[in-house]
Amino acid sequence: MDCLQAREIMSEAFDRGVAEVPQADEAREHCRQCAECAAFAAGLTSLQRSPGPKAPDQLVETILERARKIAEIAKSEGAAAATGSPAGAETAEAAVAPGAAGSWTPDAAVAPRREPHDKWWWGWRIAGGLTAAAVVLFALAIAFQGFRSIGARGGESASAPAILGGVPGANGPAASAPATTSADTAGRAGAARYVSYNGQAFVLLGVRDPNAGSLNSAGALTSSLDTSDTPKQYGVWQSKDDLDLIFVQPSPDATGYLAFRRVVRTLGGRQFALSAEGRPTGYDQWPTLPSTFTTPTASDGSPTFVAAGKDDSGLTAYAPQGASPDAGFAIAPATDVTDPAAGNPYWTWWVPKH
Amino acid sequence: MPKATARDSDQVVAAARGGDPAAFEALVRANADAVYGHAVRFFGDPQTAEDATQEVFIKVYRSISGFDGRSSFKTWLFRLTRNTCIDMMRRAARRPTPMDPLEMPQPATGDIAEDVVAGAALEQAVATLPPEDRDALNAVTLFGLSYEDAGTALSIPAGTVKSRVFRARRTLLSLLGLTKREA
Numbered sequence: 001m002d003c004l005q006a007r008e009i010m011s012e013a014f015d016r017g018v019a020e021v022p023q024a025d026e027a028r029e030h031c032r033q034c035a036e037c038a039a040f041a042a043g044l045t046s047l048q049r050s051p052g053p054k055a056p057d058q059l060v061e062t063i064l065e066r067a068r069k070i071a072e073i074a075k076s077e078g079a080a081a082a083t084g085s086p087a088g089a090e091t092a093e094a095a096v097a098p099g100a101a102g103s104w105t106p107d108a109a110v111a112p113r114r115e116p117h118d119k120w121w122w123g124w125r126i127a128g129g130l131t132a133a134a135v136v137l138f139a140l141a142i143a144f145q146g147f148r149s150i151g152a153r154g155g156e157s158a159s160a161p162a163i164l165g166g167v168p169g170a171n172g173p174a175a176s177a178p179a180t181t182s183a184d185t186a187g188r189a190g191a192a193r194y195v196s197y198n199g200q201a202f203v204l205l206g207v208r209d210p211n212a213g214s215l216n217s218a219g220a221l222t223s224s225l226d227t228s229d230t231p232k233q234y235g236v237w238q239s240k241d242d243l244d245l246i247f248v249q250p251s252p253d254a255t256g257y258l259a260f261r262r263v264v265r266t267l268g269g270r271q272f273a274l275s276a277e278g279r280p281t282g283y284d285q286w287p288t289l290p291s292t293f294t295t296p297t298a299s300d301g302s303p304t305f306v307a308a309g310k311d312d313s314g315l316t317a318y319a320p321q322g323a324s325p326d327a328g329f330a331i332a333p334a335t336d337v338t339d340p341a342a343g344n345p346y347w348t349w350w351v352p353k354h
Numbered sequence: 355m356p357k358a359t360a361r362d363s364d365q366v367v368a369a370a371r372g373g374d375p376a377a378f379e380a381l382v383r384a385n386a387d388a389v390y391g392h393a394v395r396f397f398g399d400p401q402t403a404e405d406a407t408q409e410v411f412i413k414v415y416r417s418i419s420g421f422d423g424r425s426s427f428k429t430w431l432f433r434l435t436r437n438t439c440i441d442m443m444r445r446a447a448r449r450p451t452p453m454d455p456l457e458m459p460q461p462a463t464g465d466i467a468e469d470v471v472a473g474a475a476l477e478q479a480v481a482t483l484p485p486e487d488r489d490a491l492n493a494v495t496l497f498g499l500s501y502e503d504a505g506t507a508l509s510i511p512a513g514t515v516k517s518r519v520f521r522a523r524r525t526l527l528s529l530l531g532l533t534k535r536e537a
Contacts, residue, residue: 011520015494015501040524043532047523050476052496055390059404063382063411070415071375244444266437269509312437314417314430 006030006037014044193283195248195260196276197221197236200351201287202246202260209256210247214240225250225258225283264353265340267311267325272350274341275328288346289330293320295347296330305330315339317350328352367427371418378418381427382411388496389435395480395488396439410438425506432497433507436489479529483522490518 001009001023009027018024031038193204198219218238224231225248237257239245244264247257263274277290289295296304296318305318308325317329328351335341341348366384369377389410394403413434421430480488493504494515501512501519508515 007524008516008520011523012516015516015519039532040527043527043530044523046532047476047526053387053391053394053477055386055407056400056404059390059407060382060386063386063408064379066408066412067375067378067382067415070412242444269433269437269507310420310422310424312433313413314420314434316420 001026001030003030003034003037006034007040010037010041010044014048193226194263194276194285194287195221195223195225195283196287197246197260199275199277200353201263201274201276203263205245205259205261207256208247208259210237210239210259215247216240218246221248223248223283262353263340265311265313265315265331265350267309267317267329267350269312270326271353272311272329273353275349275351277349286344286346287341287348289349293330293347293349299332301330301332313339326352364423367418367421367423371421373419378415381414385428385431385497386411388492388498389431391496392432392435392492393439395477395492397443398481402442406435406439406442409442410435413438426499426503428497428499429503429507432493432499432504436507475530476526479526480522482529483525487518487522487525490515491522494519 005023006027009021009023010031013021013024013027031041194201195204196202215237216239218236220233221236222231222233225234234248234250237247237249239247244262246260246262248260249257264271265274266272274287275290276287294304296302301307301318304320306321307316308319308323308329309317311317311329311331315331315335317325317331319325319327319329328349331341331348331350333345333347335344366377366380370381386407390403390407393406393410394400397403397406410431414431421427425433480491483491489508490504493499493507494501497504499507501515504515505512
């Protein structure tokens with residue numbers, strides 16, 4: 001037995017136990033005659049005894065407190081939705097899911113909590129409040145005035161996308177907030193903001209001003225964006241660093257780009273993208289199943305699909321009878337608020353990312 | 355590096371699936387160090403690691419009712435933790451903090467378990483590992499997975515897990531000066 005073999009066996013014996021490794025005795029004998037391997041064995045013992053990273057005590061309490069709040073919300077919303085929600089609303093997961101409650105509302109209990117000792121804590125809270133207020137104003141503005149009237153800037157046509165036109169929550173606070181904030185609010189306030197690019201769905205993040213040198217020209221997509229005009233083609237730029245991130249310039253004189261992120265989920269460690277074949281151009285329409293599938297009539301996916309496993313978040317993936325989910329799978333409506341397709345009231349189809 | 359405790363027995367997991375808050379609390383307390391440990395080694399930043407740990411356990415809370423037990427809870431949790439960290443990095447453009455092995459403090463004694471400085475040195479050494487080796491090491495030593503379960507979670511053969519764990523340990527011991535390099 002050489003030194004490399006002996007060390008590999010010792011490492012394995014630490015994990016499986018000496019009794020489970022047939023050559024452990026031989027490796028031990030080797031160590032008696034080899035000072036370097038004996039030092040290696042002693043080092044393994046030291047590593048084994050090292051305590052490793054320890055979670056702060058307060059972190060556990062924070063997690064438990066958040067879980068309690070989610071349970072409270074589930075309880076209250078479950079009662080409120082009792083008349084119209086599906087049977088699954090009896091679980092906490094379903095009760096906080098947007099589809100079950102009817103509409104998604106910002107949930108303070110869901111956001112990561114900062115402890116008071118964090119010097120930015122109050123700053124984040126105030127910024128968060130302002131962002132939430134801006135989002136509410138944005139939603140109200142859309143509801144009562146319509147996209148076109150809000151979006152017009154001086155010198156721009158009335159059909160220029162509203163998101164670029166001085167709308168609170170676009171060029172205001174939400175635009176400079178973390179990407180997930182603006183995406184969440186835009187995507188879950190009842191009208192999702194999707195574009196289809198290469199047959200896959202990308203959700204709006206907000207207005208960005210990327211460095212031109214960090215982008216590659218990547219063809220075009222067709223959308224009406226947030227206008228009521230006939231859909232037209234827009235040039236697409238793709239981030240060189242992040243192929244899931246694309247940018248669209250709504251008009252030549254626009255001061256910023258609309259940033260969109262590919263909607264993905266993982267199954268078996270592989271990434272799958274949300275298919276947009278069902279809604280090729282709709283900006284404010286949820287992606288649905290491709291037309292080749294009949295929409296299931298039952299919550300178990302029948303008669304179109306059967307349960308074919310779980311994705312990496314534990315959600316059931318459905319596939320056509322006899323087919324592997326590796327080639328594509330469906331997800332049932334009304335997923336959790338943390339889900340990449342949260343809020344979608346329809347069955348969705350997920351394809352291997354390309 | 356001790357393995358996580360075995361409190362997340364099948365009964366506790368089953369109780370948590372049934373909505374028992376005490377069982378969920380037991381799962382959090384039993385696995386917080388492992389989840390946080392993976393996250394802090396992934397991001398190199400304790401605050402981001404805390405955010406990731408919260409996100410992981412909230413996902414557990416919401417989705418454990420759908421956990422079907424086809425893999426062990428620990429395997430599922432490890433995969434969820436790993437994917438959450440990767441997703442957070444992608445979403446917020448967070449980048450793991452790189453570590454230069456040449457900047458590592460050397461342990462003051464030969465036993466890192468008895469030396470706080472050396473304990474920190476160990477974590478810094480772990481940060482220098484290639485991600486695939488670090489993932490395998492975390493799966494086995496933090497989450498207590500067998501090579502077979504770690505292989506399932508990482509979609510690689512068990513033999514590859516064993517090789518990566520060995521390679522990680524050999525690198526760590528070398529960086530920490532606890533053994534001579536391979537000739």
